[in-house]
Amino acid sequence: MAKLYRQIQDYLEEQIVRHRDQPGFKLPSEQALAIKFKASRVTVRTALGNLEERGLIVRMQGKGSFIREPSPGTPRTLAFLAPDAGSAYMRELIRGMTDFCSRNELDFAVLFSCLNPGLEDKAIRTARDLKCDGLMLMPLDFGSYSDEMLRLSLRKTPVVFVDWRLPGLDFPCVSSDHFDITYQAVRYLAQKGHRDIVFLVSPQPRASSLQLRLRGFEQGLLDFLGTINRHNFFTENLSHAQTVEYFTEFFREHPSVTGIICGSGQSADAVLAAFRRLGRTPGRDFGMVLIDNESAYTLDLLGLKIPTITQDGYGIGFTAARTLFDRLTGKEVPAETFIPTRFETE
Numbered sequence: 001m002a003k004l005y006r007q008i009q010d011y012l013e014e015q016i017v018r019h020r021d022q023p024g025f026k027l028p029s030e031q032a033l034a035i036k037f038k039a040s041r042v043t044v045r046t047a048l049g050n051l052e053e054r055g056l057i058v059r060m061q062g063k064g065s066f067i068r069e070p071s072p073g074t075p076r077t078l079a080f081l082a083p084d085a086g087s088a089y090m091r092e093l094i095r096g097m098t099d100f101c102s103r104n105e106l107d108f109a110v111l112f113s114c115l116n117p118g119l120e121d122k123a124i125r126t127a128r129d130l131k132c133d134g135l136m137l138m139p140l141d142f143g144s145y146s147d148e149m150l151r152l153s154l155r156k157t158p159v160v161f162v163d164w165r166l167p168g169l170d171f172p173c174v175s176s177d178h179f180d181i182t183y184q185a186v187r188y189l190a191q192k193g194h195r196d197i198v199f200l201v202s203p204q205p206r207a208s209s210l211q212l213r214l215r216g217f218e219q220g221l222l223d224f225l226g227t228i229n230r231h232n233f234f235t236e237n238l239s240h241a242q243t244v245e246y247f248t249e250f251f252r253e254h255p256s257v258t259g260i261i262c263g264s265g266q267s268a269d270a271v272l273a274a275f276r277r278l279g280r281t282p283g284r285d286f287g288m289v290l291i292d293n294e295s296a297y298t299l300d301l302l303g304l305k306i307p308t309i310t311q312d313g314y315g316i317g318f319t320a321a322r323t324l325f326d327r328l329t330g331k332e333v334p335a336e337t338f339i340p341t342r343f344e345t346e
Helices: 003-019 030-037 041-053 088-103 117-129 147-154 176-193 208-225 241-251 266-279 295-301 314-328
Strands: 059-060 066-069 078-084 107-112 132-135 159-162 173-175 197-201 233-235 259-262 287-291 308-310 336-338 342-344
Touching: 003 030, 003 041, 003 147, 041 059, 041 066, 059 078, 059 147, 078 088, 078 117, 078 314, 088 107, 088 314, 107 117, 132 314, 159 308, 159 314, 176 197, 176 208, 176 259, 176 308, 197 208, 197 266, 241 266, 259 308, 266 287, 295 342
Parallel strands: 078 107, 078 132, 132 159, 159 173, 173 336, 197 233, 197 259, 259 287, 287 308
Antiparallel strands: 059 066, 308 342
């Protein structure tokens, strides 16, 4: 029974989302649902009762079940599902979303998946239980899409992807131009005379943002150096000490590599430590470009100024919230919105 009542509830929630702009819309009768799902009336009533408790429907004896009309002045609620809260970029995203919601008198909730697909599914269900009107989503990609992720698409839930997207799911996305980030970094290093350039990356290798950065990196190598250097590293799941050892050995074996693009603060800190071991100095023996300055504290301690391409986290968050709100109010929104980055050189 438990599994069956959940199927009925999921079906009714899909109907509610599909007809959210028709308050008072009548849902299928208990008898029709019982026949459709080959279920008892008790099972059907359990599903309807849960939806009524959550304030999604109104049940009227002898008349049926209807989508509840929102109370006058009831604020809309937007939610953001984030993978973690560990970076300055993520904090800026949330600040931008918070500001938009505050200015427009919207309620705002932040949920975290902690890079765990199971918790991502749970967070999506929590957003639904909280009656969130729309969801901003920085999705995980572990090779297959979860049932909850697919339900968002099937139910036509108002969703906006933030920073990266999942191929095949037709939701608008607000992000930086990830292809251009690495393309500009290669051009800068090539203009400085570096002929052997490496891109060091650590987060999810399957993320669409990273795939775009890899393509921008390779296109930059072709356009500015006439070749493709395959020195790319996925250093996820390594400790800092292990990463330092890894890079020390690599740069000892490949002294021709003098141009480095760091895709994370972890990579940048480890590279600087590795080159200190090798007795090499930034600017004289090698050049670096950082993507987002998550190593600001380390660089300040060392007295270093490293060229940095910084994403506008606040702008992306604010625009993502505005895009989601526009969807909720029936406005057309672009499939892709790129927020400019800032390139600070020496």
